[in-house]
Each structure stands twice: as structure tokens, then as C-alpha cells.
Amino acid sequence: MRVSVGKWTKHKLMLENERLASFLPDTQYLNRTSLNTMLDKYNQIMVKPCNGFQGRGIIQISSLSNEQFVLHIERSETLINGKENIYDYLKENHFPRNRHRYIVQQRIPLATINNNPFDVRVMVQRKKDSLEWAVTGKLARVAANNFIVTNAAKAILSVENAIEISLVNNENIKDIVTDLEEVSLLIAGQLANSYTKKRVYGIDLGIDTEGKVWIIEANLTPAVSMFKLLNDGSYETIKSYKRG
Template sequence: MKKVKYKMGKLGKHNFMKKFDAINAYLPDTRLATKSNIKTMISLYESLYLKPDEGTGGHGIYKLTKTNNGYSLRSGTTSKSFSSIGALYDSHQLLFTKNKYIVQEGIDLLKHNKRAFDIRVMVQKNRNKELVPTGIIGRLAKPKKIVTNYHSGGTPLPIETLLKSHLKSDSRKQYIQKIVTLGIVASKVLGKSYKSKRAFGVDIAIDSKMKPWILEINTQPDMSIFNTLKDKTMYRRILRYSK
């Protein structure tokens, strides 16, 4: 498959979306992964995520947290300890600069059976070129894994299942509607820059206080994740809209 160059990486998209009041409050702090930015941000937040600016599928992602005597950097299911941010940065400098890494405020993800999850909202253009929601799915992280991506071992599940232990039936329906609406608004915002794109995959995290956060918007979203659900209604709708 030919690798498509995106118009903007994660940081470019973030900086573009930040200008819009409709979604500004839902964007986690995201900056270029320089030594000084990492130092500043780890003093502001409990944890940070380091991600390749143009990576997909959850590959090359690290989670940085403070420990009693320094810092811990996790990737997959392994972790390394560092006494200072300087030491941590120096040992990964080549990786961070060569692949242009970004650093993002860590969101304390809501959990289901002690496993973190996030949400993918699929938004596609209809015949009138209006953006409409065509699917919503939850992605449950593998035990002890830091990413929820399907291709990194995450389990796709109906969003109702994941929210069951957090919200009662009526408020659950309303909350899901709120997430879908946020997905549409975010797609409309990014769509101002990606006018030719017909589909957006909006990744939304929910923190422990039930606040939604827009982690990223994919302009070439993977549709196959919806085919993993028993109920094929959403998958069929997504395929219909993609024709």
C-alpha cells in the first residue's frame, strides 16, 4: 500500500483545531517533544504520552509518569526508569527528533474491568456533502498495555457495554449522544482544512470525572474495527457511505 503523506501531523491538526472555541476545551495540552516541553509538562500533569507525529495504529507510543525516585517510561508492557528528564530525553533523543515526536497531557482514562478504554466516532459525508455520524465503538486496552488500538491488541466493544458500570440507562443514552455530537463538531472543524476528505475517525477519551477529550482525528480511518462487532448494522452503514 502506498504511504499517503498527511497534510498535517498530530501537532499540526492540534494547533489548527485549538483556534476553534467549539472544541478548544476538549483538546489535551499537546506540544512538540523537546526536552524543555517535556520538563514543563511533567510538572503540570500526572502523566504524559509521547507519540510519533505521523504514526498510526498505536505504534511507538510511550507513557511517562513520575515515580518516587524519578520517572518511568512505559512502552507496550515494558518500562524503564530514569533519574531525570534529561537522562530520559538524552537516551531517546534520536528517536524523538528523527520521527518528530509530540508530547501530550495524559488523560486518566475511564476503565472497564480495570482496563482503560477510549472511543472511536466515525463521521462521514453523505450525498449532500454533510458530515453525519455513522458509527461509534469502544476500544478496550489489553491488560497492562498503554494503548487501546485494535492493531495493538485492543478489544473493540459496544460503547454501551463499556459505559454500563459508569452511567444508568437514560443518562448513558444522553452521554453517548454528547460524545457523537462532539465527534461531528470536531470533524466539521478539521474538515475546514481537509475539504476533500469524506471520512473522519475521531478518537475520544473520557476521564474519571466523565469529561470527554479529543485525542486525535484520523483522516484515513480504519473501518474494519466496526466489522468486529456482532451487530453489523454500523459496519454496513459505514461501507455504504464510503462508496
């Protein structure tokens, strides 16, 4: 039986692992009730299509005073009055007419570099005749000005450099990098139980200002061309693993 590759399914699969659960943001399947519940719990939330890619369709909702909310989509912002009006606005203006599934998620407070959030992509792969997973590359992506997602990246940096120049409490850079790699390997091992033929994952992780690692997404068909920009040999390693 084929297992869905959507964000909601992968979130539930990861949640089954107790060690991974502490790295996952609060996430619910989106409907009117769950949207209102999450808005009551958090000042900022994210709405994401289950089968979206490259950051498309992601919406950040921020709570202001007096029952006002700002919807941030790519570079644009829209002000909505009244929590009860948000779901209808999204349904009318941003949800496709053909039925798509969405999740609603606690916003991860990503650390920033010059006021722009950054996240981390970790490549985890195994060779054709091996069950052993390995980290084959990692990099940091800095979001373009006024963007809420890093898919529109203004810079690609090494993870160590990004942490060093960011607002992260970076006294223990090595410990943060170790956490990033260990969480990524745990995710690959957990998802391999369901996606048995997969040999590569692109794990997107966030780091908050305290240095805590958060799971953003596990990509089953990750793009790798961005690793060329690092010139650290990781692109060649990734391609080598892909060949087998």
C-alpha cells in the first residue's frame, strides 16, 4: 500500500518517534476549528499545503491587538479584522478550487542574519546496497528581504558560518551542528520504515535564538544544485551517493 508523501503524513510518522517528537512544532490538520485553536495558542502560525514544494502557498498569520491579524504571503501583507474571518478569506483567495489539504503549524522562531530568517538543509543518503544512512552535505539558506520562507534565498552559507554571524546563542556551535546531524539521521531512519525504497532525504531544520533545533520538513525528492555554491565537496559527495 502506497504511503502518502504529504506534510501531514510525514509529520505523523515522525511524531511516532519519541526522540523526534520534541523537535517537532505543534501541527494540526487544517480546518476552521484547528485554525482558530492555533490562533488562540500562538501569536504566529504557518499555513502550509500538504503537497506544496519550494515554499509555494505558505502563509504566515500574525496576531495583532484588537482582533486584527496580518497574513504574510511571499512579499505581500494583508490585514484581516476578526479571527472568524480568516478561514473564509483563505478559502476564497488562496486555497485552490480543486480540493487541497493543508496543515496549520506553530511558527518556528527562526534565528536571523541581518533581520532575515535562515534555515538549514541537511542531505541524508544511503547507497544502493546499504541500510546505513550518512549526512552527505549541509548548508544554511538565508531568506530574501521581506520573505518568510528561505526558498527565495538571498545567500547560501556554511552552517557554521551562518550560526556564527546570526543572533543564535552560538557558544556551542559544534553542539548545534551535532544536533542537526543527529536529528536528520533519526528522521531518515524513522521515515525509512514507510518509504522503504528511498535513498535520499533533504531535511529542512530551523534553529531558534537559543540554539534549539526544530524540524521544518523532510523532502523526499530534494533539489541539490544549491550545494554547488559551497565549493566544499558536498555536491560531489551527494552525486556519488546518488549513483550508488
